[in-house]
Amino acid sequence: MSTIIMSLCWPLQGMSGPQKAVLISLADNANDEGVCWPSVARIVERTCLGERTVQSAIKWLGTTGILSFRERMGRSTMYTLTPAAYAPPQEMHPVGDAPPPPQEKHTPPAAAAPRTVIEPSSEPPPLVGDEHPPKVSKPKCPSQAIVDLFNKTLPGLPQVAMLTKDRVTKISARWNDSTVHQDLGFWAEFFELVGSSPFLMGEGEGRDGAKPFRATFDWLIKPSNFVKVVEGNYHA
Secondary structure, three states, X not given: OOHHHHHHHOOOOOOOHHHHHHHHHHHHHOXXXXXXXXXXXXXXXXXXXXXXXXXXXXXXXXXXXXXXXXXXXXXXXXXXXXXXXXXXXXXXXXXXOOOOOOOOOOOOOOOOOOOOOOOOOOOOOOOOOOOOOOOOOOOOOOHHHHXXXXXXHXXXXXXXXXXXXXXXXXXXXXXXXXXXXXXXXXHHHHHHHHHOOOOOOOOOOOHHHXXXXXXXXXXXXXXXXXXXXHOOHHHO
């Protein structure tokens, strides 16, 4: 527990009781940098709140700037508390009814009076509203760098010697599945997660006397296998 973070969180106002309870629970787990990683189940247990209430409170705290979080594959979310950045959303209150403006009386012009029309002295500038904003391009998939990470991180698995067209296609598909995947840091964590699984590394026992299963690069980047590894299914 960090007494520094805790002492900064206690005085904060402008939040509900459940939101404050979740904040204090996180602060009680944080280090002096405000970093902690308790599971939602742990927060539920400590605050006596429902799981949905805890998740809603975490989401709200994230909108105020006091809390940021990062998902970690197969592990609990990492939270960072920044009490100094706390800015609770401002509530909008309706303004009371204002008295009606005084009615001005206008004398209609005589029926025969000429109507004066003032024309602009110059042409208006061309409209630019129809112009499309520039498209933001996605980061290009560094297929070779991902293969190099695999070979370096997992030397105990069959190494990738050739970057074939089929492999490039499958790597690019996993890269584009989510913006989270578009970062070499994600892939480094992914391969580290593979390396921590005895089953995927071929350290288990094979069935009926056969050799134990050992993951390959091509097996790992298949859609269903990729999701199972990310979700920690091979670390039970």
